[in-house]
Amino acid sequence: MSTDTAVVVEELAIPASMDAPDAAAFAEMVDVRNAIESHLMGTDVLNYSARELLPVYQRQQHEPIRLFVARVAGRIVGRGILSWSSAEDATASWLEVEVLPEFRRRGVGTALYDHLAAIALDSGRPVLQADAIHTRPSTGERLEPPTGFGWLSADDPGVRFLQRRGYRLEQVARISGLPLPVDPALLDAKRAEAQAAAGDDYRVVSWVGTTPPEWVGDVATLKTRMSTDAPSAGLDFPEEKWDAARVADWDGQLGDSGRERLTVAALHVPSGRLAGFNELYLAADRTRPVTQEDTLVLAEHRGRRLGMLLKVANLQQLAEVSPSSPMVYTFNAEENRHMLDVNEAVGFTAIGYEGAWKLTP
Numbered sequence: 001m002s003t004d005t006a007v008v009v010e011e012l013a014i015p016a017s018m019d020a021p022d023a024a025a026f027a028e029m030v031d032v033r034n035a036i037e038s039h040l041m042g043t044d045v046l047n048y049s050a051r052e053l054l055p056v057y058q059r060q061q062h063e064p065i066r067l068f069v070a071r072v073a074g075r076i077v078g079r080g081i082l083s084w085s086s087a088e089d090a091t092a093s094w095l096e097v098e099v100l101p102e103f104r105r106r107g108v109g110t111a112l113y114d115h116l117a118a119i120a121l122d123s124g125r126p127v128l129q130a131d132a133i134h135t136r137p138s139t140g141e142r143l144e145p146p147t148g149f150g151w152l153s154a155d156d157p158g159v160r161f162l163q164r165r166g167y168r169l170e171q172v173a174r175i176s177g178l179p180l181p182v183d184p185a186l187l188d189a190k191r192a193e194a195q196a197a198a199g200d201d202y203r204v205v206s207w208v209g210t211t212p213p214e215w216v217g218d219v220a221t222l223k224t225r226m227s228t229d230a231p232s233a234g235l236d237f238p239e240e241k242w243d244a245a246r247v248a249d250w251d252g253q254l255g256d257s258g259r260e261r262l263t264v265a266a267l268h269v270p271s272g273r274l275a276g277f278n279e280l281y282l283a284a285d286r287t288r289p290v291t292q293e294d295t296l297v298l299a300e301h302r303g304r305r306l307g308m309l310l311k312v313a314n315l316q317q318l319a320e321v322s323p324s325s326p327m328v329y330t331f332n333a334e335e336n337r338h339m340l341d342v343n344e345a346v347g348f349t350a351i352g353y354e355g356a357w358k359l360t361p
Contacts, residue, residue: 005072005073005106006072007070007071007072007106007107007108007111008070008071008072009068009069009070009071009080009111009112009115010068010069010071011066011067011068012025012026012029012067012068012069012079013025014026014054014057014058014067015054016058017054018050018051018054023050025069025076026050026054027050028076029067029069029076029079030048030049030050030053032069032076032077032078032079032098032100033048033053033079033098034046034047034048035100036078036098036099036100036101037098037133039101040133040134040135040352041133041175041351041352042352043351045177045289045327045329045351046133046329047288048283049258049283049284049285051257051258051284052257052258052259052283052284053257054256054257055252055253055254055256055257056253056257058253058256059249059252059253059256061086061249062086062240062246062249062250063083063086064083064084064086065081065082065083066081066082066083066119067079067080067081068080068081068082068112068115068116070099070108070111070112072103072106072108077099077100077103077108078097078098078099078100078103078108078109078112079097079098079112080095080096080097080098080112080113080115080116081094081095081096081116082094082095082116082119082120083096084120084123084125085237085238085240086240087238087239087240087241089238090125090236090238091125091126091127091236091238092125092127092128092129092235092236092358093120093123093125093127093128093129094129094130094131095113095116095117095120095128095129095130096130096131096132097109097112097113097116097130097161099112104157109161113161113165121361126360126361127236127358127359127360127361128167128358128359129235129236129356129357129358129359130162130167130356130357130358130359131354131355131356131357132158132162132354132355132357133158133175133352133353133354134152134153134156134158134159134353134354134355135153135156136151136152136153136156136352136353140153140154140155141153141154141155142154143159143169144169144172145169145170145171145172145233145355146170146233146234147170147171147172147231147233147333147334147335148335149172149333149334149335149337150171150172150173150174150334150335150353151172152169152172152353152355158355159355162355162357165359166359167357167358167359168357168358168359169355169356169357170233170234170235170356170357170358171231171232171233171234171235171333171334171335171355171356172333172334172353172354172355172356173331173332173333173334173353173354173355173356174331174332174333174334174340174350174352174353175329175330175331175350175351175352175353175354176329176330176331176332176340176343176348176349176350176351177289177327177328177329177348177349177351178315178327178328178329178343178346178347178348178349179326179327179347180290180318180319180325180326180327180328181319181323182315182319182346182347184316184319186346186347187312187315187316187319187346190308190312190345190346191308191309191312191313191316193305193308194305194306194308194309194312195309197304197305198266198304198305198306198309199304200269201268201269201270202266202267202268202269202275202301202304202306202309203266203267203269204264204265204266204267204309204310204313205264205265205266205267205274206262206263206264206265206313206314206317207263208260208261208262208263208317208321209254209260209261210251210254210255210261211247211251211263215265215274216244216247216248217244218265218273218274219242219247219265219274219277220242220243220244220246220247221242221273221274222265222274222276222277222294222296222298223240223242223246223247223250223294224239224240224241224242225296225298226240226294226296227239227240229296229298229299230296230333230336231333231335231336232333233333233335233356234358235356235358236358258283258284259281259282259283259284260281260282260284260321260322261279261280261281261282262279262280262281262282262314262317262318262321263277263278263279263280263314264277264278264310264313264314264317265277265278265310266297266301266306266309266310268301275297275298275300275301275306276295276296276297276298276301276306276307276310277294277295277296277310278292278294278295278310278311278313278314279292279293279294279295279314280292280293280314280317280318280328281293282318282321282322282325286322286324286325287324287325287326288325288326289325289326289327289328289329290318290322290325290327290328290329291328291329291330292314292328292329292330293330295307295310295311295330295339297310307338307339307342308342308345311342311343311346312346315328315346328348329351330343330348331354
């Protein structure tokens with residue numbers, strides 16, 4: 001292979017800031033990420049700025065992650081991410097490989113994958129897992145996960161890439177989008193119905209930005225339970241232990257990113273503890289889509305329509321804080337029918353699909 005077409009894989013240094021001399025390569029990597037995911041999705045809703053993503057790679061005490069890029073003739077044409085849980089009993093590494101469409105079928109993905117897999121296997125975490133966004137044509141052979149919910153196209157290039165390496169599809173997640181604004185009357189009605197079902201034992205509390213001191217302990221509990229209570233199919237997910245220090249680090253990452261977080265929680269009045277929560281993340285550029293991340297109702301409080309109450313209350317808060325936001329998007333496991341029902345009731349529709357894959361030695 002001539003030197004001008006050779007694939008060079010290297011670990012990318014994480015800059016101290018976007019003003020640092022070595023930040024240009026990180027910014028180029030983010031541009032490549034955005035181009036790849038926009039191509040896969042057919043929309044740029046998943047795009048991030050380099051400043052928003054940088055803190056994810058800088059703050060690694062609780063969520064270790066390594067970033068690699070593939071270059072051809074000096075240009076970044078693909079990227080690979082290796083991450084794992086900081087839990088002592090973690091057995092799995094997560095691998096993510098992305099290549100620009102015009103550089104596929106040229107060995108770039110293989111070079112990245114082989115490099116990451118070798119590091120992961122040497123780490124003592126023998127289970128390899130991967131998340132990948134997939135295109136999904138309406139025709140052709142379907143590949144279904146063992147959960148029995150959702151499907152991917154067997155002809156998708158990413159599906160073929162992972163299957164050739166022995167991975168099994170474990171779960172399909174639906175990427176859903178909600179155009180804004182939502183009819184205020186609809187939100188009022190849904191909230192009233194949900195509050196009536198919840199009763200006087202539950203009250204909505206909300207905040208913007210970092211976690212208020214009085215809720216740090218409860219948020220740590222909710223985030224810990226998010227790692228065990230959310231549907232995970234046959235994937236290896238150890239319990240992620242959260243405490244006040246981890247919440248503070250998470251809040252610090254938020255501040256560094258320039259994003260704003262809107263949180264709504266359900267207070268269980270008799271106990272004075274939070275029973276569930278919902279998060280929305282706003283970009284500094286309020287014309288960009290809003291990301292809905294964790295939504296959880298603790299198992300012991302389910303069956304009272306708290307999921308709907310939380311979802312609607314935060315959409316109402318969003319309308320007040322950022323009326324110019326154009327869309328909310330979120331990821332949900334296809335088997336999480338209850339949360340999909342809640343989403344659909346307020347207007348979310350499918351805009352893409354993600355597969356979760358596993359390779360067991």
